[in-house]
Amino acid sequence: MDAGIYNSVLVTGSNRGIGLELVRQLAESAIPPSQIFAGCRDPDGPRGKALKDLAQKHLNLITVVPLDTTDPASIKEASRVVGSKLGDGGLSLLINNAALNIHANLQEAGMKEMVDVYITNVVGPMLISKEFLPYMQRSSALPGSWAAKSGSKAAIINVSSMLSSIEKCPETFIKAPMYPYRTSKAALNMLTRCMAEELKTDGILVTALHPGWVKTEMGGPQAVLTPIESVSGMLRVISSLTSKDSGTLLNWEGNGIPW
Ligand SMILES: NC(=O)c1ccc[n+]([C@@H]2O[C@H](COP(=O)([O-])OP(=O)(O)OC[C@H]3O[C@@H](n4cnc5c(N)ncnc54)[C@H](OP(=O)(O)O)[C@@H]3O)[C@@H](O)[C@H]2O)c1
Numbered sequence: 001m002d003a004g005i006y007n008s009v010l011v012t013g014s015n016r017g018i019g020l021e022l023v024r025q026l027a028e029s030a031i032p033p034s035q036i037f038a039g040c041r042d043p044d045g046p047r048g049k050a051l052k053d054l055a056q057k058h059l060n061l062i063t064v065v066p067l068d069t070t071d072p073a074s075i076k077e078a079s080r081v082v083g084s085k086l087g088d089g090g091l092s093l094l095i096n097n098a099a100l101n102i103h104a105n106l107q108e109a110g111m112k113e114m115v116d117v118y119i120t121n122v123v124g125p126m127l128i129s130k131e132f133l134p135y136m137q138r139s140s141a142l143p144g145s146w147a148a149k150s151g152s153k154a155a156i157i158n159v160s161s162m163l164s165s166i167e168k169c170p171e172t173f174i175k176a177p178m179y180p181y182r183t184s185k186a187a188l189n190m191l192t193r194c195m196a197e198e199l200k201t202d203g204i205l206v207t208a209l210h211p212g213w214v215k216t217e218m219g220g221p222q223a224v225l226t227p228i229e230s231v232s233g234m235l236r237v238i239s240s241l242t243s244k245d246s247g248t249l250l251n252w253e254g255n256g257i258p259w
Pocket of ligand 1: 012013014015016017018019040041042047067068069070096097098099100120159160161162210211212213214215216217218219220223
């Protein structure tokens with residue numbers, strides 16, 4: 001994977017699971033981006049250790065950015081930190097990866113479960129995309145900053161899920177009722193579709209990506225893919241996106257998933 005097509009990348013929720021592996025593979029690719037911003041809500045806590053160790057190995061490449069994706073003040077401060085590091089440069093790739101899953105069927109899902117998951121999985125990505133948009137627009141305006149073949153110069157990836165698919169629900173429901181998570185990811189898909197329309201004129205692609213069922217804290221040990229397998233597929237898909245993929249839901253192998 002040629003990560004060098006991204007001048008600069010921000011990954012949210014990058015201290016563990018898929019987010020941590022995204023940062024690792026981006027940093028260790030043959031042609032890495034010039035800057036990787038690794039968002040993490042508690043970098044100094046025990047859950048931040050693996051990311052801090054990785055950043056230590058790539059001192060001039062990875063910047064760990066304190067970022068709670070549900071806290072507007074934290075988003076603003078993260079944007080200030082990233083902006084000061086970018087200087088005149090832009091942000092070419094934003095991966096909205098951070099998410100929450102509360103396992104709750106119809107009987108178990110109450111207002112708190114629905115609202116907490118919605119805020120993390122939908123409101124957070126929207127606020128972050130808005131806050132970092134000026135840097136992405138700047139990236140889009142820079143000559144040659146995104147793969148020429150994509151016809152775009154910046155991209156927002158919203159990490160979604162197969163469980164968001166309304167059409168696939170009859171096949172997937174029984175194993176994973178998960179009302180808060182499914183409905184939030186369906187809403188994230190609509191956010192993706194809306195932003196894809198709005199940002200077309202800026203040359204910014206917006207795509208929802210399903211990573212597969214992955215062995216992480218969220219995916220559990222029964223999952224079929226390792227984070228390494230999932231993320232190498234995701235990055236391959238991201239690096240080959242073109243404008244026809246904007247506003248779609250793809251899986252880690254690049255195949256479309258129906259809404
Ligand atoms: N694993 C799967 O099988 C699977 C399948 C489909 C889709 N996905 C999607 O893939 C993405 C990554 O999932 P994963 O499996 O890596 O999940 P995970 O292991 O549970 O990791 C979730 C990450 O999100 C972070 N996060 C949650 N709330 C946050 C907040 N308010 N602010 C900042 N960070 C926050 C967590 O940070 P803390 O450590 O601070 O909690 C953690 O880094 C998610 O969007 C998920 O919905 C996963």
